[in-house]
Amino acid sequence: MEQILAFVLGVGAVAFVWAVVTAFKTASKVKDLQTDIQGIVYQMEENRKLSYEQCLEIHRRVDQEIDRVDQIYKECISHTDSRVDRLEHKYLLDQTQSKKLIKG
Numbered sequence: 001m002e003q004i005l006a007f008v009l010g011v012g013a014v015a016f017v018w019a020v021v022t023a024f025k026t027a028s029k030v031k032d033l034q035t036d037i038q039g040i041v042y043q044m045e046e047n048r049k050l051s052y053e054q055c056l057e058i059h060r061r062v063d064q065e066i067d068r069v070d071q072i073y074k075e076c077i078s079h080t081d082s083r084v085d086r087l088e089h090k091y092l093l094d095q096t097q098s099k100k101l102i103k104g
Contacts, residue, residue, distance in 0.1 A: 050058075
């Protein structure tokens with residue numbers, strides 16, 4: 001009977017320590033999340049204060065970046081197409097002249 005009581009008290013003590021540690025970790029995470037939420041709310045308030053002209057400037061800059069990325073994409077496609085055309089031409093030329101395989 002005494003061994004069972006000692007076992008139960010031991011398990012209870014370990015469970016209590018584990019619960020306290022978990023509570024402190026949770027409280028720390030909650031505090032960090034509250035700080036993050038306050039930062040997000042502050043940023044939202046700052047964004048609301050932007051003037052109409054500032055919003056237009058941001059939209060213009062985003063549009064310019066989209067155009068720039070689109071141009072880079074088109075240049076990449078054009079470059080790749082020209083390389084493929086050159087490779088195809090070389091392959092067909094080699095096939096018709098000497099029936100050799102492409103050397104890689």
